[in-house]
Structure formats: C-alpha cells, structure tokens
Amino acid sequence: MTNQNVVVSDGKSSMKVAVAMAMSNTSLFSQAVPKPPTWSAGRFVRRKAVKKLESQGGPHKINAWVDSMRASSPAKSPPSSPEHDSWMVTHPSAMDMFDEIARSSKGKKIVMFLDYDGTLSPIVQDPDRAFMSEDMRAAVKAVARYFPTAIVSGRGKDKVHDFVKLKELYYAGSHGMDIEGPSNGNDDKSIVCQPASEFLPIINQVYNKLIQKTKFIEGAKVESNKFCLSVHFRCVDEKRWPELAEQVKQVLNDYPKLKMNYGRKVLEIKPTIKWDKGKALEFLLEALGFANSKDVLPIYIGDDRTDEDAFKVLRKRKQGFGILVSKLPKETSAAYTLQDPSEVKRFLQRLVEWKQVSQCGYYRS
Template identity: 25%
Template sequence: MTAGSLPAPLRQAVARVARTPRLLVVCDYDGTLAPIVEDPARAVPRPESVRALGALAGLPETTVGAISGRALRDLAALSGLPAEVHLIGSHGVEFDAGFAHALDSETQTLRRRLEADLELLVGQTPGVFLEPKPASVAVHVRRAEPAVGESALEAVRSGPAQWEGVYVTEGKAVIELAVVETDKGEALDMLRRQARATAALFVGDDVTDEKAFARLGGPDVGVKVGRGESLAEYSVPDTADVAAMLASLLAERRAWLSGETHRPGD
C-alpha cells in the first residue's frame, strides 16, 4: 500500500498531527513494525518503517519511540532502529539495560520462582515456549494446537497467575506474568512529558496497546493495526499499511517544518 491509498480520514488525521509544534510518534513492535511470525526471534521490522522512524527522529521538535512487550535487549538487537529512537521494553517498564539489577532481592527471587514453576507447568507442552525477560516470563502458545494452547493458558491462569505480587497481561496467543506492574500508557505519558509534545501518534495491534490508546485525547491520533475492537479512532489492516502511514507522516512533517505548507497562525 502507498501513502495515497490510505483511507481519506486517516490521511487527513496524519496531515493534521504532522503540523503540531512538538510531535511524539510511538509504535508497538510485533504486529505493528514487524509482521507476526511463528518464531519471535525472526520477527524483523519492515525496512520502510525503520527508515521512516529514523528520519522522523532526525527532524526538529519530533520525538520517536517504540514500546514493546519484548525485553529491551532483544528489542534493540532485533529492531535495527537507530539510537535516536527511544526504545522501551517489557510493556513499558524497562527503560535501560540495567533494569533487572534495579529490582530488589525479594522481587528477583519471585521472578526466578516464576520461571522455574512455569517451566515445570507448561515448558514441555508441544508448541508452547517460554520467553524469559528481566522482570517477567511470557508463555507463548501460537505454535501449539488450539486446544493444547488454551489448556496451557488455563493452567497458567489458575496457577502462577494467582500468586501475590504477580501482574498478568494477556495478548494474542500469549500470557505474561510480571513481578512489576506494566503499562504502555504510562510509558507513553512519560515520553510525552519528556518531549513536551503537543500531540502524539500511537500505533499498536494488541490488547496491551489499549492502555496507550486510552491515554490519547485532543489532537492525538491512535491507529489500530488489524481487526478487533479498539479505543483507537483509526485502523489499518497490516504492517505494510503502517509503513505507508509513517512515510506519509514523514513527508507531511518535512513539508510543514520547511514551510511548504501553511502553519496555523501564519
């Protein structure tokens, strides 16, 4: 899809938000910048999206970020996004590589116990795999037969998910148990404050992104990727459309900043 083939209301919203004095652009990773694949280690982003985000991050008064459920280290290694793009891992709580060491000893013990228990509970189930992170463990079932995957998820829900001090986040074919509370919305707000943004555009595809969509208002723009109910006002079918939208945003922002388009108040 090209920028010109985006739905007219979305094109207009992108053009409008591109003209804000201080713009914040934040995207989810899997299912937004990178297509969903069976092996998460092979989920590479669309090059067009990487180029557009990098170019946006280089513009004046424009802040760019990516918020992912992945561990920050994995997000940085896999995404290939430039250093100018702010990376936030673990659903909005992991802001730097030393995050795990900042957990107190009791919390770290709970994290280790979680991983050991989940390994015993579902780790040997065909098609089910664990993704350890600094402050959480995700249980993925997308490779499992539907009935097997649902049985594994239910075992987690009725088991370690009930422990005191454990925070549960469910997504598409995944359940994540964390030892700290996670919230992409809070991470979005933090970036907004740092950038002193006058408007934000947030793009995401999963239920965990709804916490960020819930923080949008006024001139902000929320875009849901794929089908399903969402708090986002706009939607696009897939990651190719996200790349086209980001390219359109980049072109509009460049033009406005260079004075090629009329600025409000001029």
C-alpha cells in the same frame, strides 16, 4: 513513589527536572481510565462474561482462560460484513485521514510511539524471528530524524533493540517497565526508568517454573522479557490450550504479586504495579518536557490489547491520536486504524514526506 530506579545523565539538566516531575506525579499510579462504551454488542459483551468467570476458581477459571485465549486470537482474514463497514466508519483509516492528522499537528510537536510485534514487524510463528524489514527500519529512522520516537513493547528492551537496531530511539521494553533513552555519545543513557526492579527475583523464579511446567506441551514457548514473561501458544494445538492454561495457573497460584493478561496468542505475566504502556507514554512525555504542554501531538501506533492502555491515555488527555493496526473489528480506544505493518510503513513514510515538504512551505493538504 520514592524508589523508581530512575537515572538521568548529568548533561541533561532539563531532563532531570522532567523525570522528577514524572516520578512525583501520583497520577502515574492512579486507577486505569474506565473503558468507553463498546460500539457493538455481540463479541464484546461476551468478553465481559469471560472477565466475570475469571474471578471464579477451579475448572470455571480454566475454561474462562481458554475462552479468553480464543478471544484474543482472532481469525486471520477480515470478514466482509456490515459490522466491519460500520467499524471502519467510526475508526477510519489513518491513511485516508492523513490530511486531518497533519492539520491537527499545526503548531505542535509530534512525538511518535510505536509498538513492535504486529506493528513494525509481522506476527510470525517463532517470536525469535520477528524481524523487521530494511524498508521499515529506514522509515522508522527517518521519522526519528524529525520527531522524538519511542518503541513501546512487551518484549525485553534489549531484545527489541536488537530487532530495531537504531540508537537514536527511546526504548520502553517489558510493557514500559524498562525505559532507556538514546545514548548521549559517552555510552551513558539520557534516561533510565525501571519501576518494577524489585520483582526481578520473582520473575526469574516463575520463568524457571514455567519452563519446567510447559516443556511437555508441544509448541509452547516461554519468553523472558526481564520484568515480565510471555507464554506463547501460537504453535500449540488448540486441544491442549486447557492443559497449558492449567500449568500456568498452577504456577501463578503461588505468586499473588503477579498478574496475567492476554495478547495475540500469548499469555502476558506482569507485576501487579500500576504501570503499563499508557504509564510509559505519560512518563516519556513528562521526561521530554511535555508534561502539561498544549503544543505536543502524541501519536501511538499498536496492534495489541496492551496498547489500549496508551490509547486510553491519549483519549483522557484529549491530545494526540491512537492508531490500531488491525484488519478485524475490535473494541478499541484508538481513533484511527491501519491494516498491517505494510500500511504502518507507508504511514510513516508519508509523515516524513509531509514534514520535509512542509518545512519548504509548499505542502498542500
């Protein structure tokens, strides 16, 4: 914990103290919180079997990878089933429960955390064209006017900044391994944290190798996110997923300091350090002065398996809410759900409206 490449501008003395506390807190690198019991058997029991297979080698491991690729890429249309209805009872709509969320924030400071892909922008075939709408940008800008707001994404920090185009936000790219705060007006950043900087040479080597290994697999795309890599297979014929998994496995066999996780039609390759979106959330809360505060209400909205790390942190803290963006039943530690980015936008707009009218003293829940 002595070299996390944290820089704080001289004008933010309170931020200095907060960052020092965060970087000296060994809990930031503690073991992940155990997964809570699943709400249903069926598909989630199968995921445990997949994880067991992943510990094996050879063809079994490739088959397990392909199974996990399928499991992380559900069908587009939600089923109409008792399973779905039951899931909605335990994970109700954040829109329907908005008044409850508002009441929970009484006397507290809301801090907003937002994933990007699938949350602020729709999932698209070409990841380079995952543009957010102007209405969504306006909604995020309005939220940031009232609450500290951070974008926490697997994307590279600079890339997601180019998509969002709002200077007043905190950006945590590379699954939280590249954090930067708003400019203080002198082109300096209030906070910079890069706990995985020593892995840059390895990441670049693996990126170049994956480009060569996957270039003959039509539809495969390798994206560099600075401190992590994404291998997109959304446009790859499913029959070629085993081939793609084999190529990625061959490369990673030579790099034991890297690990792979599954996202929505994407393989995420990251350093093995104990740092994720949950650690980024903890770090930012500490940097903002809310390390042990009872007067803060973090709200994290995300759609991906990597966002579960942040949802788990909020459950462990018994503070704030995780909101999963999904139309399909999923195993999740989130308290509430929203169906898609359009509902995320409406939730953000309603949050702003609530803040505006409550300041005038006439909001009615």
